[in-house]
Amino acid sequence: MRVTLKVWRQKSKDDTGRFETYTPQNISSSMSFLEMLDVVNEELITQGKDPIAFDHDCREGICGACSLVINGTAHGPQRGTTVCQLHMRSFRDGEEIYIEPWRAKGFPVIRDLVTDRSAFDRIMQAGGFVSVNAGGAQDANCLPVPKQCADKAMDAAACIGCGACVAACKNASAMLFVSAKVSQLSLLPQGQPERARRVLNMLRQMENESFGGCTNTLECEAVCPKEISVEHIARLNREFASAALVSEEG
Amino acid sequence: MNGLGRIFTMTVGLKFLMAVSGFILVGFLVGHLSGNMLLYAGPDAINQYAEVLKKFPVVLWTTRIFLIIAVFVHIYSGVKLSVLNKRARPHAYAVTKRVKATLPSQTMLLSGAVVLSFTLYHLAHFTFRWTHKEEFAGLGDFDVHAMMVLSFQSSVVSSFYVLSIVLLMMHLNHGLVSFFQTLGVNHSKYNGVVKSLSILLSIILALGFISLPISIYFGFVS
Ligand code: HEM
Numbered sequence: 337m338r339v340t341l342k343v344w345r346q347k348s349k350d351d352t353g354r355f356e357t358y359t360p361q362n363i364s365s366s367m368s369f370l371e372m373l374d375v376v377n378e379e380l381i382t383q384g385k386d387p388i389a390f391d392h393d394c395r396e397g398i399c400g401a402c403s404l405v406i407n408g409t410a411h412g413p414q415r416g417t418t419v420c421q422l423h424m425r426s427f428r429d430g431e432e433i434y435i436e437p438w439r440a441k442g443f444p445v446i447r448d449l450v451t452d453r454s455a456f457d458r459i460m461q462a463g464g465f466v467s468v469n470a471g472g473a474q475d476a477n478c479l480p481v482p483k484q485c486a487d488k489a490m491d492a493a494a495c496i497g498c499g500a501c502v503a504a505c506k507n508a509s510a511m512l513f514v515s516a517k518v519s520q521l522s523l524l525p526q527g528q529p530e531r532a533r534r535v536l537n538m539l540r541q542m543e544n545e546s547f548g549g550c551t552n553t554l555e556c557e558a559v560c561p562k563e564i565s566v567e568h569i570a571r572l573n574r575e576f577a578s579a580a581l582v583s584e585e586g
Numbered sequence: 587m588n589g590l591g592r593i594f595t596m597t598v599g600l601k602f603l604m605a606v607s608g609f610i611l612v613g614f615l616v617g618h619l620s621g622n623m624l625l626y627a628g629p630d631a632i633n634q635y636a637e638v639l640k641k642f643p644v645v646l647w648t649t650r651i652f653l654i655i656a657v658f659v660h661i662y663s664g665v666k667l668s669v670l671n672k673r674a675r676p677h678a679y680a681v682t683k684r685v686k687a688t689l690p691s692q693t694m695l696l697s698g699a700v701v702l703s704f705t706l707y708h709l710a711h712f713t714f715r716w717t718h719k720e721e722f723a724g725l726g727d728f729d730v731h732a733m734m735v736l737s738f739q740s741s742v743v744s745s746f747y748v749l750s751i752v753l754l755m756m757h758l759n760h761g762l763v764s765f766f767q768t769l770g771v772n773h774s775k776y777n778g779v780v781k782s783l784s785i786l787l788s789i790i791l792a793l794g795f796i797s798l799p800i801s802i803y804f805g806f807v808s
């Protein structure tokens with residue numbers, strides 16, 4: 337198949353950047369989107385040009401490294417899928433495809449389609465952990481966890497921290513990410529001791545990293561490759577209210 | 587920082603203020619529409635209603651001050667958050683294709699601004715009687731019925747009212763659903779009901795208010 341790519345090229349953080357057009361030959365509809373970019377890059381390297389920089393690692397939808405906005409949608413047109421799991425058959429023959437990096441003040445572009453997402457690491461460092469060593473596995477009945485809570489915590493823990501929620505949000509808000517991390521721990525016994533401090537510190541860090549606030553447009557859950565629900569944002573809001581207003585710890 | 591400080595400075599806290607103040611304003615709209623429906627009960631009913639409201643100045647002014655505070659809190663938090671939110675994406679995308687976000691949810695500042703301008707005009711129109719000085723000259727203090735009939739015969743005034751109410755409906759269409767989510771009221775047990783009732787209320791309010799200029803303009807009430 338043939339496609340026309342409009343790819344964002346930016347030499348460095350300070351470069352203004354621009355779109356460049358590529359019309360790769362030899363594209364098969366069964367290639368993954370990243371394989372298609374590999375083909376483009378091989379052609380560029382053969383011509384002695386700079387290949388397109390883009391993030392990727394596992395290429396099986398679990399690491400959260402791949403991060404492209406394709407035709408205006410984070411991770412492209414297929415729901416519940418990372419870019420690395422997206423295939424060229426999702427596009428029409430002859431289609432024009434815009435490829436842009438995540439755009440947010442908190443995720444500055446380093447080069448082409450690669451952004452610096454260390455802001456998420458700093459949010460995690462602000463509270464996304466349990467300080468005490470949880471030790472070895474206990475007798476199962478010592479620490480009862482309701483099945484429903486374990487399931488919800490598991491859903492939240494599916495977050496791979498790719499940042500698509502930020503990329504898709506009109507406010508570049510990281511609320512879905514923060515809410516997944518807060519939910520996961522607040523639903524489990526090990527997360528109780530630092531519960532109030534965690535939510536306040538992580539939210540404060542999110543704001544310090546220049547991410548916006550939530551306006552409940554639900555675009556984040558629509559593009560999340562792990563389909564994390566905004567129900568976790570509602571839980572984050574409850575956690576914030578109790579931490580700010582009534583918690584002994586907060 | 588203490589809890590209240592956080593409510594006034596952190597984004598989730600500001601969002602709580604916006605939700606609560608917005609909800610108070612919705613409460614006002616429900617009351618206001620119920621009163622206005624007296625238009626259909628004839629001139630005496632609505633004019634007496636206006637007179638009764640003015641008879642209890644303490645109640646009237648307490649409510650007014652409460653509403654003015656709600657409006658200020660709503661605008662303060664709305665504008666402050668909107669500025670932060672705009673700053674969070676300094677470089678716009680060349681192409682944007684939304685998957686789930688609705689038009690009302692993405693135009694809250696705009697619909698809010700129209701509602702604010704409309705409210706100011708509405709106060710100048712009926713409360714202070716600045717805009718229709720000559721038309722209202724011979725009318726008594728409580729002749730609401732005549733004021734409405736005189737005003738809404740004009741297609742310009744009626745269309746402006748209808749247009750503003752449509753934008754108010756858009757604002758509430760997202761705002762009411764958003765109110766519950768912001769305050770953490772989200773559970774699969776009742777989400778469907780909450781969403782349907784919220785949208786229904788925004789539609790009932792809009793149809794109710796729109797019916798007033800329309801029925802006068804087309805001569806059903808005169
Ligand atoms: C004075 C002009 C107004 C402005 C500038 C304004 C602005 C805003 C903004 C920016 C939002 C946040 C949007 C979002 O979450 O995406 C909002 C939410 C809201 N507004 Fe307004 N608004 C105005 C008037 C009103 C009025 C008159 C009402 C009610 C009758 C109202 C009810 C609400 C509600 C219920 C919310 C939802 C709060 C939440 O998300 O939890 N607003 N408004």
Ligand code: FES
Pocket residue numbers: 391392393394395396397398399400401402418419420421
């Ligand atoms: S490369 Fe690991 S999730 Fe896509």
